[in-house]
Amino acid sequence: MSKAHELLKKYWGYDSFRYPQEEIIASVLDGKDTLALLPTGGGKSLCFQIPALVNEGICLVISPLVALMKDQVDNLMKRDIKAIALTGGIHADEVITLLDNCVYGNYKFLYVSPERLQQDWVLEKIKNLPLNLIAIDEAHCISQWGHDFRPSYTKINLLKPLFPNVPMIALTASATLDVKKDIIKQLEMQQPKLFQISFARENIGYFVYETEDKGYKIEQILKKNPEPSIIYVRNRKMCHDLSFQLSQLGFQTTFYHGGLPKREKEKNMHLWMSEKAQVIVATNAFGMGIDKPNVRTVIHVQLPENLENYYQESGRAGRNGEKSFAVLLHHPSDTVSAQxxxxxxxxxxxxxxxxxxxxxxxxxxxxxxxxxxxxxxxxxxxxxxxxxxxxxxxxxxxxxxxxxxxxxxxxYSEKIVLQFLLESKEVIRYISLNPQDEEVILAVLRNYSGIYDMPTAINLSLISRKSNQPEAVIEATLLRLKEKGIIEYTAKNNDSSxxxxxxxxxxxxxxxxxxxxxxxxxxxxxKLQAVLDYVTDKAHCKNSLILNYFGERGTADCGNCSYCISKKVTKSNSEKDSNVLLKLIKEKPLSSRELQQITKISEEQLIFALQELLDNDFIKVLPNNKYTIN
CATH class of the missing domain: 1.10.10 (Arc Repressor Mutant, subunit A)
Structure with a gap:
């Protein structure tokens, strides 16, 4: 393991592994098939990247997400580790060239989608590669019991007879007991070693609040907890709207969704990561590769599609081990909306x-x-x-x-169109004076012969692979060439492809x-019903409900969630609060915000008392979300 520690320090700058990374890496280096269930933020990628670097040969990484593949390839290339990805939209002749490069180009990582393995000629090419490890990311996709089943994953077992002596590692952040069994069966893993951290996050308090005024509740939470926060919403419009509303209330806020240009994503991300913005309002497009340790709160404004996604997204809070909060806001109408x-x-x-x-x-x-x-x-x-x-x-x-x-x-993508404005000899002269731009310029010239004569659309990911430079570096280089009058450069925006x-x-x-x-x-x-049960269950610890869902039975109450805290409200206090609220509501209909402002009762006690009054039919809720006498 000394070599593994050297590589960790050399490429990632860490002195030690997180538990149980070292044990997982040792299992892989020992040649054993391995299944690793690590919660989001647990450092899954290092568990296959380190052993792949220790041994001679190439690591084949199978991943369903194009964005995730690009992100990991870019991160490896920034560390001078050679990696390529066979994403969709690459024609067959180019795929052949890339696979040949894997043999002769000293590459260490080849990322492919599971669909590529269904192409016989691709499988034939891969068969001749000197593989040292097969890594299956998002392994829950192989199971029909998983929340993201992809039939193409079931074809991965074709690799087993082709590489009988190459270990296989399957990784996922969330899997129920049935899914774990299915992963092992479908991949035909041989006596695999299983590593699993408990899904318990003892420093996270899981809170579910029923509220008719979500904006006011968010304002309260952010004022009480001024540290970095993530607010998840369902669509792009709400990203902009809620971010604007919070900015109007004085919060430093930014937003993130899949429809933003790459530069705006990076700018907004930087604002939040550098804590120039307290809050980032985001769709579920946000989160991949994010490891900000001091996130205090993660708030979901609407019901998630399943508990797997909710657990992963809420798990971005408190990675530094400090007390943090995962808050889910809901209103009875949310059930209809989610359905x-x-x-x-x-x-x-x-x-x-x-x-x-x-x-x-x-x-x-x-x-x-x-x-x-x-x-x-x-x-x-x-x-x-x-x-x-x-x-x-x-x-x-x-x-x-x-x-x-x-x-x-x-x-969001940009279709880049460019044309060289200077003669070739002037371009060569520029390269001699600016050697840092040489690889990018030569990659463009070698792959687009007519680029001196007419505006030509170029493939950014292709140039990235040919020049062995991250896409961000290529974009910066092209922008610099445009500013110096060497090229004409425009980008046309595409919402999706x-x-x-x-x-x-x-x-x-x-x-x-x-x-x-x-x-x-x-x-x-x-899976949606499991979310509804989690939200509406008022008789069990929220942390225990999540752990039970993932197969960890018989867990004790956490003492730190909305249910456990509500239990601490004494009956005498509850009766006193109910009487105060009932007297006020008799005078005129009032919202929960108005009641809290008048009485100064804590939010947990207020919710408890109102629910008691509703359950006993003393009060009812009007269409304008105000409480009145029944």
Missing amino acids: SQFIHSLPDKEFLKTVYNKLCNYFQIAYGEGIDEQFSFNLNHFCSQYQFPVIKTYNSLTFLDRQGIITFSQE ITFNEVREDERTINRVSKYLEAQNELKQN
């Missing part, structure tokens, strides 16, 4: 077939064609043209993505995957 978004908008087979056919027509793809073709895509325009409901269509495209039929990238991973076969395509649709819809219903 509408997550359940009622699930597609059936006929709707899925219609969306797929129209999508092919939209991009003029003929029957039997379309594989590896990539297009810019605007969901709202597509839905408007065919009169499709947006959320149901979005769910259809997401399903097609998870089945590997298409890659539906919702990351669609890549077709298979030829168009219409009904045959959909019939093949429709068997998974019904099972997925039922699973989504069950």
